[in-house]
Amino acid sequence: MNVLVIGKGGREHALVWKLKQSPRVTQVFCAPGNAGTALDGVNVPIEANDVDGLIRFAKKERIVLTVVGPEDPLSHGIVDHFRKAALTIFGPTKAAAQLEASKAFAKKLMRDADVPTAEFRVFDHPEPARTFIETREYPVVVKADGLAAGKGVMVCATKQEALAAVERIMVREEFGRAAGRxxxxxxxxxxxxxxxxxxxxGRTIIPLAPAQDHKRALDNDEGPNTGGMGAYSPAPLATPALLDEIESHALVPTVHALKRRRTPFRGVLYAGVIVTNQGPRILEYNCRFGDPETQPVLMRLKTDLFELLLATAEDRLSELVDKPLEWDPRPAVCVVMASQGYPGSYPKGKLITGLEEAALLPNVKVFHAGTKFEGGHTMTDGGRVLGVTALGETLAEAKRHAYDAVAKIHFAGACYRRDIADKALKKSVVSGP
Ligand SMILES: Nc1ncnc2c1ncn2[C@@H]1O[C@H](COP(=O)(O)OP(=O)(O)O)[C@@H](O)[C@H]1O
Ligand SMILES: [Mg+2]
Structure with a gap:
């Protein structure tokens, strides 16, 4: 059976790599893909937002399952279009994808469904937003409503910063007119x-292994927010009791609320959680796999991913609910290597060397993100370039394996954090093995 993955990042490479391991899968196509998806699958030169082109391709190649990586095509309704064309696709409809595409929608739904989340107000004019900020006695976070490629959220230390954030989002419309309305x-x-x-x-929810991301560009969580600089799974913070609480107090009421509104969710629901002294609070929902969390999570998944995603897309996940997912007990760590300047502007087209040497290391998989293959060479082609991922008997060993592989890989201006997984490692020292 032939499968199509849409997107070109590290998450999509991990999806291609894992889907390809299914005994039922013949060929995994990736549109448009990167240099890594071309090695583990077959690239198709169709952009992720070219819905007509993708539908034509899926029909021609008799694709049995299409898996959407990024949020943009979901928010534009790619799933609705594929279903109308009688094609099976993994992901939420446009209506359900509002949960990620509109933060105001998500917050109101959480309030209606009693999901624990930060106190909030929604504004559609700058003036009342300013007044609200002036009268708050606590620090606030200001968020553009719409998709902003991870840049539309400002965590503010002072009122001045919060007022400036309103200015940037609503007046200067730095994240686009629609996102800042x-x-x-x-x-x-x-x-x-x-x-x-x-x-x-439907109503069936099967949680995957939890993971922790590293949002900030620099060590010790300093520097600007990024798409994610590294991740590990499992997360020692995520005790079974905490995960149960998140499932029953957040995932279940959210899924039920969407179903009641006749916009049932099908796909992967991703809760961004902050664990406060008062318990877990949902910061946001995403409607697709996380990047880079997907890389260490799929590295540990032993269950056939194709079966899982097909069952989800065909709305028969309930058949699998009694079969627990199988995980490699070993932790996995993913270190993102980025271009110099990321998340700001950065050069492209730098030669990458050492990929073959890194691939020879046991328990290591180098997932490509912003790469392309040109003239017999692999070159950089984006901000986040590679997600170097490794398994180890312990988290410390997984980290060591990942950084050993990173040390083999070179390109001009390569940047990466040196402290991926350290937070969890410190915790395990405190709480014992
Ligand atoms: N209420 C909040 N309190 C503290 N930090 C927050 C809050 N909301 C968001 N953040 C921080 O900002 C980051 C991005 O916010 P999020 O809502 O996840 O939006 P997005 O991922 O779309 O940029 C979060 O990962 C978190 O670090
Ligand atoms: Mg987020």
Whole structure:
């Protein structure tokens, strides 16, 4: 059976690599893909937003399952279009994808469904937003309503910063007119963050192994926010009790609320959680696999991913609910190597060397993100370039393996954090083995 993955990042390379391992899968196509998806699958030169082109391709190649990586095509309704063309596709409809595409929608749904989340207000004019900020006695976070490629959220230390954030989002429309039409202002919370991803179809929810991302560009969580500089799974922070609480207090009421509104969710529901002293709070929902969390999570998944995603897309996940997912007990760590300047502007077209040497290391998989193959060479082609991922008997060993592989790989201006997984390692020292 032939499968199509849409996108070109590290997450999509991990999906291609894992889907390809299914005994039922013949060929995995990736549109448009990168140099890594071309090695583990077959690239197709169709952009992720070219829905007509993708549908034509899926029909021609008799694709049995299409898996959407990024949020943009989901928010534009790619799933609705594929279903109308009688094609099977993994992901939520446009209506359900509002959960990620509109933060105001998500916050209101959470309030209606009693999901624990930060106190908030939604504004569609700057003036009342300013007044609200002036009268708050706590620090706030200001969020553009719409998709902003991870740049539309400002965690503010002062009122001045919060007022400036409103200016940037609503007046200067720095994240686009549509994304800045509304703003969510919410209470700033304190705690460690956790990503909880679950497969969802109908009322069935199957959580995946939890992971922790590293959002900031620099060591010790300094520097600007990025798409993610590294991740590990499992997350020692995510005890079974905490995961149960997140499932029953957040995932279940959210899935039920969407179903009641006649916009049932099918796909992967990703809860961005902050664990406060008062318990877990949902910061946001995403409607697709996380990047880079997917890389260490899929590295550990032993269950056939194709079966899982097909069952989700066909709305028969309930058939699998009694079969627990199988995980490699070993932890996995992913270190993102980025171009110099990322998340700001950065050069492209730098030669990457050492990929073959890194691939020879046991327990290592180098997932490509912003790469392309040109003239017999692999070159950089994006901000985040590679997700170097490794398994180890312990988290410390997984980290060591990942950084051993990183040390073999070179390109001009390569940047990466040196402290991926350290937070969890410190914790395990405190709480014992
Ligand atoms: N209420 C909050 N309190 C503290 N930090 C927050 C809050 N909301 C968001 N953040 C921080 O900002 C980051 C991005 O916010 P999020 O809502 O996940 O939006 P996006 O991922 O779309 O940029 C979070 O990962 C978190 O670090
Ligand atoms: Mg987020």
């Amino acid at each position: 509304q703003v969510v202002i919410e209470k700033r919370l304190d705690g460690e963050e956790l990503s909880v991803l679950a497969l969802v179809s």
